[in-house]
Amino acid sequence: MGRWTPGARGRLEQAALELFVEQGFAATTVPQITERAGLTTRTFFRHFADKREVFFDGDAIPQAARRLLEQAPADVDPLTLLRHGLRRVGVERFDGRREEVRRRREVILAEPALRERDAQKRDDLVGVLRPGLLARGVDPLGAALLAEAAVAVLHVALESWLAETAERSFGDVTDACFDRLFVPAAPV
Amino acid sequence: MGRWTPGARGRLEQAALELFVEQGFAATTVPQITERAGLTTRTFFRHFADKREVFFDGDAIPQAARRLLEQAPADVDPLTLLRHGLRRVGVERFDGRREEVRRRREVILAEPALRERDAQKRDDLVGVLRPGLLARGVDPLGAALLAEAAVAVLHVALESWLAETAERSFGDVTDACFDRLFVPAAPV
DNA sequence: CTCGTCGATGACACGTCGTGCCATCATCGC
DNA sequence: GCGATGATGGCACGACGTGTCATCGACGAG
Numbered sequence: 474m475g476r477w478t479p480g481a482r483g484r485l486e487q488a489a490l491e492l493f494v495e496q497g498f499a500a501t502t503v504p505q506i507t508e509r510a511g512l513t514t515r516t517f518f519r520h521f522a523d524k525r526e527v528f529f530d531g532d533a534i535p536q537a538a539r540r541l542l543e544q545a546p547a548d549v550d551p552l553t554l555l556r557h558g559l560r561r562v563g564v565e566r567f568d569g570r571r572e573e574v575r576r577r578r579e580v581i582l583a584e585p586a587l588r589e590r591d592a593q594k595r596d597d598l599v600g601v602l603r604p605g606l607l608a609r610g611v612d613p614l615g616a617a618l619l620a621e622a623a624v625a626v627l628h629v630a631l632e633s634w635l636a637e638t639a640e641r642s643f644g645d646v647t648d649a650c651f652d653r654l655f656v657p658a659a660p661v
Numbered sequence: 662m663g664r665w666t667p668g669a670r671g672r673l674e675q676a677a678l679e680l681f682v683e684q685g686f687a688a689t690t691v692p693q694i695t696e697r698a699g700l701t702t703r704t705f706f707r708h709f710a711d712k713r714e715v716f717f718d719g720d721a722i723p724q725a726a727r728r729l730l731e732q733a734p735a736d737v738d739p740l741t742l743l744r745h746g747l748r749r750v751g752v753e754r755f756d757g758r759r760e761e762v763r764r765r766r767e768v769i770l771a772e773p774a775l776r777e778r779d780a781q782k783r784d785d786l787v788g789v790l791r792p793g794l795l796a797r798g799v800d801p802l803g804a805a806l807l808a809e810a811a812v813a814v815l816h817v818a819l820e821s822w823l824a825e826t827a828e829r830s831f832g833d834v835t836d837a838c839f840d841r842l843f844v845p846a847a848p849v
Numbered sequence: 850c851t852c853g854t855c856g857a858t859g860a861c862a863c864g865t866c867g868t869g870c871c872a873t874c875a876t877c878g879c
Numbered sequence: 880g881c882g883a884t885g886a887t888g889g890c891a892c893g894a895c896g897t898g899t900c901a902t903c904g905a906c907g908a909g
Contacts (some may be wrong), residue, residue: 552849585781588781588784589777589778589780590777592781592783593777593780596776614817614838616815616839617820618813618814618838618842620810621817622810622813625813626806629802631807632805649802654806
């Protein structure tokens with residue numbers, strides 16, 4: 474596990490996750506991470522833009538969202554598409570490994586710097602959804618609002634799914650949140 | 662304008678804003694800001710937690726939102742309260758000084774670090790609205806969704822208000838966004 | 850088999866950020 | 880006057896993140 478051992482990026486992620494859980498994000502230095510991964514500090518910053526990025530999965534979710542928006546049939550109405558997209562992305566990434574997600578979430582919530590990055594990541598997703606909806610014929614104002622609302626649903630669904638005692642399908646939670654927000658006949 | 666000249670915080674904010682506009686956020690160092698303000702680097706970090714915070718108005722909006730939620734009559738339904746609260750906060754803070762807001766907004770959007778902090782600030786507002794709605798009898802899921810939706814409306818309204826050629830009342834924009842999101846009979 | 854290219858890594862220097870600690874100075878109450 | 884209080888200056892320090900060049904392994908051409 475030295476200089477040319479494959480999987481350097483994965484080793485860094487693993488080492489960082491362990492250290493963050495063990496001693497917290499702030500108390501962990503980049504040299505500590507790279508030492509455990511058998512690499513150097515400089516290499517860390519080649520794989521990740523900063524110390525926080527090692528904790529997030531890059532653009533995985535926005536990219537998946539972009540693919541969904543591009544590949545879906547043009548005649549699917551945006552609300553239905555968002556509803557299905559939320560279910561699918563959420564299920565693929567979260568379902569079945571709630572404990573792992575919960576551990577990561579706890580580290581994030583405990584560290585303001587990571588909460589900030591998390592908020593940025595959600596904003597990035599909005600930045601993908603908005604033009605995607607525009608391209609599907611939604612007017613600009615509606616696209617902006619729908620994109621933000623969809624990400625809000627995903628966020629609330631995630632926290633809600635993690636807070637429940639019994640584990641149910643993540644998709645069911647997103648559906649419930651989605652319907653709750655978009656059926657204002659009785660929103661309160 | 663030296664050591665005990667009053668308004669140190671304001672001078673720092675002013676100097677920082679000027680320098681950020683002149684040469685960008687990243688290219689501006691804290692010593693540059695403090696030199697222009699006639700103070701030292703150490704004092705800067707006593708007034709602001711970090712370099713980004715000098716650009717934002719602390720907890721002003723969340724605090725105003727908290728007051729509104731606490732002082733409003735208990736029989737006002739949450740949707741109406743949010744609608745009026747958005748109008749009021751937005752109007753008080755933004756109306757009539759669109760150019761100033763636009764300049765700040767451009768600096769923020771040009772700098773990823775500031776966009777991130779901006780997203781965090783919006784999340785802080787959600788963190789105030791959510792318990793406020795809970796205290797008013799909204800169920801937890803609805804409170805979380807409404808809080809996020811309200812902040813989304815404020816955000817979209819701000820960008821929309823800044824993008825328009827003719828300046829109209831900010832409150833009118835928030836109302837339009839609010840109705841657009843919460844009237845899904847024709848949301849698309 | 851040797852060589853040369855290419856990409857990933859190591860190594861070092863450097864500027865900036867942010868904090869802990871203590872000294873210093875002005876203001877206010879007595 | 881004089882002490883308490885609060886804001887500032889000054890300094891050292893660790894950590895973060897980047898620029899730059901050297902080094903090493905993999906791979907294909909000959």
